Amino acid sequence: MKTMEPESEAELAAILAGAEAPFRVQGGGTRPVGGARDGVPLTTRRLSGITLYEPGALTMVARAGTPLAEIEATLAAEGQRLAFEPMDHRGLLGTSGEPTIGGVFAANVSGPRRIQVGAARDFLLGVRFVDGRGQVIRNGGRVMKNVTGYDLVKLMAGSFGTLGVLTELSFKVLPGAKSAGTVEITGQDDASAITALSRALASPFEVSGAAHLPGGGDGPARTLIRLEGSQGSVAYRAGRLQEALAQFGDLGFDHDGEAVAGIWRDLRDLRRFHGRDGDVWRLSVKPSDAPGIVAALPGSEAIYDWGGGLVWLLVPRGTAPAKIRTPLAETGGHATRIRGEAGGGTFQPLPAPVAALQEGLRRKFDPRGLLNPGLMDGPAQMASD
Structure with a gap:
């Protein structure tokens, strides 16, 4: 199936406005997400380039398909960095391609430094995206207090392309450590x-x-x-x-x-799990509960991050989602499958009222169900970290 690769926001909007079939939205293709397997592949990798960088103001604006490596190299030349330390999934998932800045924010990818500086979404200042009707929407700006009305900026971070296709992002950067x-x-x-x-x-x-x-x-x-x-x-x-x-x-x-x-x-990047057989899960839990939850899953291997609030689990291939999620039921934690088969749902099921709210948002932004259909069915949790 031919991959759609729009070279401009206007071309992307035209594609979505005239679409008759769903799309599987992706950035650099480094992190396939279970559930979004149907539809024409649509990538933002040609929507690339840094459009504004003001080191003195600690802000950058870049198109969604800009390679993460380009962003980091540009910042490093000025002694700055993406403080939230986004993960590179390629070694864990055995994928190729280039991570993109749009993919980072669409999945709210946040690394070990999150405990000190916050998640990726906390650095996002403004977004441009095309919704499922083919309409271009802009929200936020280039400073932290330039948001009026609904905060679509935070909504888009962690929505995995189910509400719209990101085309440009403005975000805050920080000085690197000496x-x-x-x-x-x-x-x-x-x-x-x-x-x-x-x-x-x-x-x-x-x-x-x-x-x-x-x-x-x-x-x-x-x-x-x-x-x-x-x-x-x-x-x-x-x-x-x-x-x-x-x-x-x-x-x-x-x-x-x-x-x-x-x-x-x-x-x-979870190097300890690279090249090893088994499914990988990401658990968000209360740190004091983490050792007990891991102990209740014999045959698993854990890596604890965020002081124990984030647990990465390597479990035997095909382990049923219920076996992972049941020990979390009484603790208020949630689990997302990062690597493994899609059966049983990739994301943590939500309580009915929250699920209804999420579905309402999806119908508002994507009434024809074109964007990553099935990805968050089950239903799932947006911006889960």
């Missing part, structure tokens, strides 16, 4: 590790990463706490944090820039 270090505790069980991470996050030492890798065939368990800032500040805060967590055993400190960056890049 130095970074990782405080590491070795050999902790999951519950003790979460306790240590919670104490670190509650401390005044400005933690920008808090994760736990349980022990296994590749070595003992590692509990990781990241600090960023000036070299002197990072060293001082690391020393104080080691004192505060001394009861958990011997703590190490790594301040080699490349090594620290590699640790958190591997964690962000």
